[in-house]
Structure formats: C-alpha cells, structure tokens
Amino acid sequence: xxxxxxxxxxxxxxxxxxxxxxxxxxxxxxxxxxxxxxxxxxxxxxxxxxxxxxxxxxxxxxxxxxxxxxxxxxxxxxxxxxxxxxxxxxxxxxxxxxxxxxxxxxxxxxxxxxxxxxxxxxxxxxxxxxxxxxxxxxxxxxxxxxxxxxxxxxxxxxxxxxxxxxxxxxxxxxxxxxxxxxxxxxxxxxxxxxxxxxxxxxxxxxxxxxxxxxxxxxxxxxxxxxxxxxxxxxxxxxxxxxxxxxxxxxxxxxxxxxxxxxxxxxxxxxxxxxxxxxxxxxxxxxxxxxxxxxxxxxxxxxxxxxxxxxxxxxxxxxxxxxxxxxxxxxxxxxxxxxxxxxxxxxxxxxxxxxxxxxxxxxxxxxxxxxxxxxxxxxxxxxxxxxxxxxxxxxxxxxxxxxxxxxxxxxxxxxxxx
Numbered sequence: 481x482x483x484x485x486x487x488x489x490x491x492x493x494x495x496x497x498x499x500x501x502x503x504x505x506x507x508x509x510x511x512x513x514x515x516x517x518x519x520x521x522x523x524x525x526x527x528x529x530x531x532x533x534x535x536x537x538x539x540x541x542x543x544x545x546x547x548x549x550x551x552x553x554x555x556x557x558x559x560x561x562x563x564x565x566x567x568x569x570x571x572x573x574x575x576x577x578x579x580x581x582x583x584x585x586x587x588x589x590x591x592x593x594x595x596x597x598x599x600x601x602x603x604x605x606x607x608x609x610x611x612x613x614x615x616x617x618x619x620x621x622x623x624x625x626x627x628x629x630x631x632x633x634x635x636x637x638x639x640x641x642x643x644x645x646x647x648x649x650x651x652x653x654x655x656x657x658x659x660x661x662x663x664x665x666x667x668x669x670x671x672x673x674x675x676x677x678x679x680x681x682x683x684x685x686x687x688x689x690x691x692x693x694x695x696x697x698x699x700x701x702x703x704x705x706x707x708x709x710x711x712x713x714x715x716x717x718x719x720x721x722x723x724x725x726x727x728x729x730x731x732x733x734x735x736x737x738x739x740x741x742x743x744x745x746x747x748x749x750x751x752x753x754x755x756x757x758x759x760x761x762x763x764x765x766x767x768x769x770x771x772x773x774x775x776x777x778x779x780x781x782x783x784x785x786x787x788x789x790x791x792x793x794x795x796x797x798x799x800x801x802x803x804x805x806x807x808x809x810x811x812x813x814x815x816x817x818x819x820x821x822x823x824x825x826x827x828x829x830x831x832x833x834x835x836x837x838x839x840x841x842x843x844x845x846x847x848x849x850x851x852x853x854x855x856x857x858x859x860x861x862x863x864x865x866x867x868x869x870x871x872x873x874x875x876x877x878x879x880x881x882x883x884x885x886x887x888x889x890x891x892x893x894x895x896x897x
Contacts (some may be wrong), residue, residue, distance in 0.1 A: 481873075482873055482874075482896050483869055483871045483873060483896070483897055484869070484873050484876075484883075484895070484896055484897075485868070485869055485870075485895050485897055486843070486858070486862060486868040486869075486870070486892070486893065486894045487867055487893035487894075488841075488843055488863055488864040488865060488867075488868060489864070489865055490891055490892055490893055491726050491727050491729075491891065492722060492723045492729075492730050492862070492887070492891050492892060493728055493729050493890060494890035494891060495730070495731040495732075495733050495890070496730060496732055496733065496887075496889070496890055497733045497734045498711045498712055498715050498716045498719070498733065498734050499526075499711070499712050499715055500522075500523035500524055500525045500709035500710070500711065501525070501671055501674065501709055501712040501713065501714075501715075502525055502527055502529060502530070502712055502714075502878075502879045503573075503671045504670075504671040504674040504709045505521070505524050505525055505527075505529075505530055505533070506529060506533050506571075506576055507573075507648045508521060508675055508678045508707060508709060509521060509530070509534065509551065510533065510536075510537075510579075510580050510652065511652055511678055511679055511682065512542070512553040512704070513540065513558055513577070513580040513581070513584055514580050514584060514652065514679075514682065514702050515555055515682055515702045515703055515704045515705075516701075516702075517555065517556065517703045517704030518552065518553070518554045518555075518556075518704040519552075519553050519554075519682070519704040519705060519706070519707070520551070520552055520553075520704075520706040520707075521550070521551045521553070521706075521708075522549065522706070522707070522708040522709065523549050523708050523710075524546075524549050524550065525709075525881045526549070526881045526882065527877065527879060528874065528877045528878050529570075529571045529878045529879065532570040532571045533571075533573070533574075535567055535570070536567050536577060537553060539563065539564070539567060540560040540561070540581070541555075541557050541559045542555045542558050543557065554704075555584075555704075561581050561582075561586075561587045561589065563577060563588075563589075563590040563591075565591045568592070569591070569593065571593065572593045573593070574590070574593045575590075575592075575593045575606060575649070576645060576649060576652070577590070578590065578606060578624075578649055578653075579610070579648075579650065579651075580652050580653070581626075582610065582626050582632065582653055583632060583655075583656045583657070586628050586629070586631070587625075587626060587628070588624075588625075588626040589623065589624070589625050589626070590624055591622050591623055591624065592624070603645075603646075605640070605641065605643045605646035606643075606645065606646045606649045607619075607624075609635075609637045609639075609646055609649065609650045609663075612636075612637050613632045613634075613635050613637075613650070613653055613654060613657055613661070614628050614631065614632050614633045614657075615628050615653075616628070631657075631658060632653055632656070632657035632658065632698075633657055633658045633659050634654065634657055634658065634659030634662075634696075635654075635661055637663050638663075638664045638665055639664070639665040639666065641779075642665050642666060642667040642668065642692075644669055644671065644672065647672055648667075648675055650663055650696075651663075651672075651676065651679065651686060651689075651694065652675075654696040655679050655685070655686060655699060655702065656684075656698060656699055656701065656702060657696075657698040658698050659697075659698055660696065660697050661695070661698070662694070662695050663693065663695075664692065664693050666688075666689075667779065667780070668691065668692065668779070668781065669779075669780040670713065670736070672689050672690060672694075673689045674709065674710045676689030676690075677689075677707070678705075678707040679702070681705040681706070681707050682705050683699050683701070683702045683703050684696070684702060685697040710739075711734050711735045711759075712879075713735070713739040713784070714786040714787055714852070714879070716732050716735045716761070717740060717784070717786075717790065717791070718787070718790040718852075718855045720732055720743070720747060720761070721790040721794040722794075722858070722862050722887065722892075723763045723765055723890075724752050724763060724765040724794050725765075725769075725794040725797065725860070725862060725863040726765070726862050726892075727765050727766060727767045727768070728891070729762070729763070729764045730762075730763055730890055731760055731761070731762050732761045732762075732763065733759065733760040734759055734760070735759055735761060736759065737756040737760075740761065742780075742781055742784065743783060743784070743791070744756075746772055746775060746791060750765075750770050750794070750795065750798060751765070751766045751768075751770045752764060753765075768797070768798070769794065769795065769797070769798035769799070769837075770799055771795060771798045771799060771800030771801055771837055772795060772798070773803070774802065774803050775788070775803070775805070776804070776806075777804075777806050777812075778808075785806065785809055786852050787852075788804060788812060788852070789852040789855060789856035790858075792804055792816075792835060792856060793815070793855075793857070793860040794859055794863075795835050795837065796825075796835060796838065796841060796860065797837055797838060797840060797841060798835075798837040800837055801834060801835065801836045802835050803832060803833070803834055803835070804832070804835060806832075806833070810831065812852075813828055814849035814850060814853050815849055815852075815853030815854075815856040815857060816828060816833065817849075818844075818846035818847065818848075818849070818860070819857070819860055821846055822842055822843070822844045822860050822864055823840070823842045823864075824838060824841060824860070825837075840863075840864070841860055841863060841864035842864055842866055843861065843864045843865065843866030843868040843869075844864075844868060844869075845868075845869045845871070846868065846870055848872040848873055848875040848876055849872070849875070851875045851876065851878045851879045852879070853875070854870065854875045854876035855876060855879075855880065857870050858870065858876065858883065858887075861894075862887070862892055873896070
C-alpha cells in the first residue's frame with residue numbers, strides 16, 4: 481500500500497486549484513443512466529470513488545470514456561439492473577444507483593454499500609421514499625430487491641432528516657415518474673442544486689433545489705446533455721486549513737466562495753485574513769492561530785461535518801481551548817487518536833471534543849481512519865515538527881485529487897511512496 485511522507489513546519493504559499501466536487505460527481509454520473517443516451521460531464525475529479533462509480537456504469541452496460549477531467553457516458557446499451565457485492569462495497573455512495581436503476585429498468589438488485597465507517601448511516605429513508613414512489617422492496621441476508629410493477633408515480637415525501645443521499649435518490653427516481661413528487665425537509669447542499677441542474681439539462685423538471693421543498697414534475701423521458709460539475713467545497717476548506725495550520729498565504733482558486741460561508745468565519749475567528757474575489761479566496765494566516773470557541777456541525781447551510789476533521793487538526797496548535805460538537809456522524813472522531821499520537825490534546829465526551837491548543841505537534845507514524853480523518857492527519861503533518869508517515873491513504877484518494885502534488889506546488893514537503 482502507498483503512504484505519504486511529510487516533512488513539516490513549512491509555510492504554504494502560492495495557488496491551489498480546487499477539483500470538481502466528489503459529492504456532486506457520483507450522483508451526476510449515476511444520473512447518466514437515466515437518459516439511455518450520450519452525456520458529457522466536465523470537471524469530473526480524478527478520485528478512486530469516481531473510478532468505482534464508472535466501474536458500476538461499465539458493469540451495467542454503459543460505454544465510458546475519460547479524457548482528463550471530462551467523462552463521456554453512453555448508456556444506450558445498459559442492460560443490467562443488478563450491482564455485484566464487490567462493487568457495492570467499494571464506496572458508501574453506491575446506494576445512489578438505486579433510484580436510476582429502478583427508473584430505467586423497473587427493478588434493481590444490490591447489497592448494502594461499503595465506504596468509511598462513520599457510524600450508522602441507515603438507508604431507511606431511501607427505501608421509505610422509494611416505497612412511496614411505488615417500489616416494492618424486500619430485504620434478505622443483506623440483499624435489497626426492488627420492483628416497480630406498476631411503474632413509478634409521484635408522491636409527497638417528508639424526510640425526518642434532510643439526508644443528502646435520500647434527497648438525491650428521490651430526485652433521480654422521481655424525475656421520470658408519472659405525476660408530481662414533492663420532497664419536504666429536503667437536503668439543501670450545493671451538490672443537490674448541482675444534481676438538479678444536471679437533471680434539468682437532461683430534460684427533467686425540478687424546482688426548489690437548495691430550499692427546504694423540492695418539486696419534481698415527472699418527464700416522459702430524458703436525453704443526454706453536457707454538464708460541468710461544481711467545485712469541491714470540502715477540498716477547498718481542507719486546503720484552507722492546511723494553509724492556516726502552517727501560517728501560510730494561499731490563493732484557493734476555482735471555487736464558489738458562497739459555498740464556504742459557514743467555514744470562512746471559523747478561519748477569521750482563528751486570526752486569518754480571508755479575502756474573496758471572483759471564484760477564489762485568499763487566506764493569509766498568522767504565525768500562530770487563536771482557538772475558536774465553539775463549532776458545531778449541522779446540515780447545510782450549517783458547518784459541514786466533512787470539514788470538521790481537517791479544521792480540528794488546524795486548531796490543535798492554536799492558542800487557547802475550543803469546543804467542537806459533532807451532530808451528524810457518531811464516529812467522526814476516529815482521527816483524534818492519530819492527532820494525539822502527534823502530541824495534540826483533545827478530550828472526547830460523546831459528541832463533544834474539547835481541543836486544547838499545544839505549542840507544536842510532532843511527526844509520527846499514523847494511519848488514515850477514513851477519508852476526512854486522513855485529510856486531518858495531512859494538515860497535522862504539514863504543521864508538525866519532523867517527519868510524519870501516513871498509511872491507509874487509499875481513504876484520502878477517495879476524495880482528494882493528487883493531494884501530494886497540489887500541496888507540493890505551494891511549498892509542502894510531501895511525497896507518495
């Protein structure tokens with residue numbers, strides 16, 4: 481397995497161009513299955529989760545071609561409505577194929593998805609919603625069998641939690657269902673808006689995306705089109721954390737600054753100067769950060785849970801003590817062990833983490849516990865004194881495109897072995 485070697489204590493300086501959003505790319509690629517046509521997706525990031533998504537498209541019979549960050553998908557010849565267990569286990573987001581498969585073929589057969597173990601992330605909301613759309617579902621021995629013998633029909637669906645995945649699966653299935661579907665308490669993330677824009681370019685009729693209520697008027701059929709994926713706001717926040725942790729000055733380019741409205745105040749409170757201009761943000765950090773009093777993760781437009789680990793790593797050497805409350809995933813603190821191994825002082829009590837800033841971290845041998853936890857260890861390694869070795873970087877490759885190259889270009893001493 482590959483690993484990252486970091487020699488820390490180097491201020492970052494320069495420009496980082498942000499990749500396309502992982503959390504947009506996966507449902508948008510799955511959406512191409514609905515068209516039975518050719519689609520072109522631009523700004524698609526080079527990630528292992530994207531590779532897994534394309535493997536699923538190929539398995540069900542699509543023709544897929546990649547050219548840089550452009551992906552061409554022809555789903556005319558797709559003819560399978562099942563996904564084998566080994567492909568499902570490659571990533572958590574594989575469940576996003578449930579809606580498109582049922583909409584395209586009237587049936588689907590798959591197993592429970594894999595991915596990072598962040599605690600219970602049940603798919604009951606997905607299944608409840610699909611049942612309301614007319615899907616008959618049986619679950620046995622980890623296998624989910626779905627049939628829509630009378631086809632899909634519109635429904636009023638109220639989500640008990642604004643789940644991103646459930647909102648996406650409903651949109652994907654309902655856009656070709658008969659009648660109108662109304663989702664209340666829908667997820668409001670920018671990636672939901674991106675998926676709606678893509679589906680609308682295919683001929684869907686979706687309104688209200690990004691708000692609490694999404695309305696989908698079913699279309700008779702969709703056709704292929706071209707779409708450009710939005711920038712990855714979590715990757716942008718992670719690189720901002722890396723710049724801040726090292727006392728650096730970095731331009732984060734090719735982003736949508738408004739997508740970072742909930743994290744920018746955290747950097748400003750820590751003592752950084754943050755300037756927005758066009759599609760970029762310039763972050764200029766002091767030699768030592770100040771502690772941030774209180775952070776709590778919430779569904780969008782609140783502070784994103786995916787940004788919590790790298791920002792926690794940034795604050796481990798801040799002056800003072802701060803509190804983080806994790807409200808989304810119960811196992812989102814698995815990176816704390818690695819940070820403590822590097823000298824961080826963090827006290828955990830349930831969903832609350834008390835971060836007491838230390839003068840410096842020290843390089844150590846650690847392992848990425850999951851995707852964002854791996855990013856946290858990279859941030860810690862960049863500001864640590866000495867050499868840090870990060871194993872398990874297959875997790876990091878799920879969500880960060882060539883992370884060692886991007887950081888090297890702004891002055892980090894980081895290499896992949």
